[in-house]
Amino acid sequence: xxxxxxxxxxxxxxxxxxxxxxxxxxxxxxxxxxxxxxxxxxxxxxxxxxxxxxxxxxxxxxxxxxxxxxxxxxxxxxxxxxxxxxxxxxxxxxxxxxxxxxxxxxxxxxxxxxxxxxxxxxxxxxxxxxxxxxxxxxxxxxxxxxxxxxxxxxxxxxxxxxxxxxxxxxxxxxxxxxxxxxxxxxxxxxxxxxxxxxxxxxxxxxxxxxxxxxxxxxxxxxxxxxxxxxxxxxxxxxxxxxxxxxxxxxxxxxxxxxxxxxxxxxxxxxxxxxxxxxxxxxxxxxxxxxxxxxxxxxxxxxxxxxxxxxxxxxxxxxxxxxxxxxxxxxxxxxxxxxxxxxxxxxxxx
Numbered sequence: 026x027x028x029x030x031x032x033x034x035x036x037x038x039x040x041x042x043x044x045x046x047x048x049x050x051x052x053x054x055x056x057x058x059x060x061x062x063x064x065x066x067x068x069x070x071x072x073x074x075x076x077x078x079x080x081x082x083x084x085x086x087x088x089x090x091x092x093x094x095x096x097x098x099x100x101x102x103x104x105x106x107x108x109x110x111x112x113x114x115x116x117x118x119x120x121x122x123x124x125x126x127x128x129x130x131x132x133x134x135x136x137x138x139x140x141x142x143x144x145x146x147x148x149x150x151x152x153x154x155x156x157x158x159x160x161x162x163x164x165x166x167x168x169x170x171x172x173x174x175x176x177x178x179x180x181x182x183x184x185x186x187x188x189x190x191x192x193x194x195x196x197x198x199x200x201x202x203x204x205x206x207x208x209x210x211x212x213x214x215x216x217x218x219x220x221x222x223x224x225x226x227x228x229x230x231x232x233x234x235x236x237x238x239x240x241x242x243x244x245x246x247x248x249x250x251x252x253x254x255x256x257x258x259x260x261x262x263x264x265x266x267x268x269x270x271x272x273x274x275x276x277x278x279x280x281x282x283x284x285x286x287x288x289x290x291x292x293x294x295x296x297x298x299x300x301x302x303x304x305x306x307x308x309x310x311x312x313x314x315x316x317x318x319x320x321x322x323x324x325x326x327x328x329x330x331x332x333x334x335x336x337x338x339x340x341x342x343x344x345x346x347x348x349x350x351x352x353x354x355x356x357x358x359x360x361x362x363x364x365x366x367x368x369x370x371x372x373x374x
Contacts (some may be wrong), residue, residue: 048311049330052095054301055293058312062088063317067155067324068346070338076271078338086279087289089158090233092313093165097237101187106170110248112163115314118373119151119159122318126153129322131331148222154321157224161362162187163226165234168194188242191235198232202281205229229281236290238296252298259291312357320353 037084062085073079100106127144130153131137151157172194176186200201205226209219243288266288309316324345333341360374 048255048307050302050304050307051297051300053310054303055091055095055296056294056313057303057306057308058301058310059088059091059311060089060313060316064320064324064349064353065346067321068342068349070341070353076336078342079270080267082279083288084263086285087292088267089161089230090130090295091288091293093162094237094240094290094297095160096166096171097234097239098241098336099237100169100234101238101241106166108166108170111166113371115159115163115166117371118318119156120148121371122373123148123151123153123156125322126140126156129325154163154325156318158276158317161225161227161230164225165231168227168231169238170374171235177195184242188239191239194228194235197234198226198230198235199283199286201226201228202232202278202286203283205281206278212292223278223280226281232286232362233293236289237293240294245330252295252302255291255295256296259288259295262288262291285292309354309357312361312374315328315357315360316353318373320349323349325350 063086066082066088069078069082069155073082101104125296130260131139145263147153149160156279172187172190176183176190206219206223214222262284266282266284267284268277269275269284276284278285327348333344336344357374360369364374
């Protein structure tokens with residue numbers, strides 16, 4: 026995918042430039058990489074029947090863990106969780122995007138259930154498009170806030186307590202990922218319900234935030250000296266995760282399997298130790314929430330109206346990815362250029 030992103034700096038509003046001076050360019054670059062991975066996943070032809078589509082999907086799956094890892098990393102460096110500020114920044118843009126997504130769904134489905142209880146359930150469970158990760162982030166943020174509260178404010182012991190609590194959270198998350206679906210199947214729940222529960226497995230997803238927070242305690246020099254080992258381990262973990270998904274051996278789930286945790290955690294760590302810093306990617310990363318919320322409209326429009334399937338899965342994927350990325354980047358730039366700071370915040374830009 027080629028991106029005309031060099032022009033992005035020319036269209037970013039002056040207030041964004043001022044704000045960027047206080048941001049971490051490496052973390053924003055990581056987020057920029059992650060949001061392009063998100064677009065890649067949603068651009069793949071569904072269902073994933075071909076080996077190459079599964080291979081690409083597997084390679085791109087660490088996108089959400091990168092965001093959680095980065096959040097945990099920055100939180101540990103700051104030493105606090107501004108809970109209300111983060112919840113406000115997540116829920117307001119989501120609410121606006123939810124309304125737009127709801128209208129899109131209603132226009133394409135005349136038989137859609139519009140009862141108040143159903144609509145509220147859709148909002149609370151994010152049953153529109155792919156917005157369920159909004160509440161995954163919210164849940165993980167609340168858990169991190171609780172862990173900081175449990176660790177206390179005694180400077181002498183807080184770091185030790187945090188390390189223990191975060192390590193326990195990772196262990197608990199892996200256990201939850203391993204046994205949630207067998208438990209739900211044992212209780213008689215349908216496979217569709219189990220899949221929905223696994224997508225929202227907060228203990229598992231929080232493990233990535235915990236890994237990020239723990240990583241923040243490592244010395245930068247030591248991390249950089251481990252680049253080759255970390256990257257090599259990440260590549261091996263990807264092959265392991267892909268093999269599990271292709272062969273169906275053991276837990277071949279897309280989301281909360283142990284193989285996925287190993288690959289996604291190492292991918293996030295590898296990105297950090299490689300210290301990527303690209304201005305255009307950082308610009309995308311700083312507006313990644315906007316792109317996450319709104320790119321899916323482009324994907325859905327192309328799927329519903331463009332008839333790209335006739336060109337084959339590879340061409341369909343390439344066109345969908347390219348157009349979605351370009352339109353999303355242009356929309357982000359337009360919002361930053363022409364809207365007020367408050368409107369930009371409300372839209373997640």
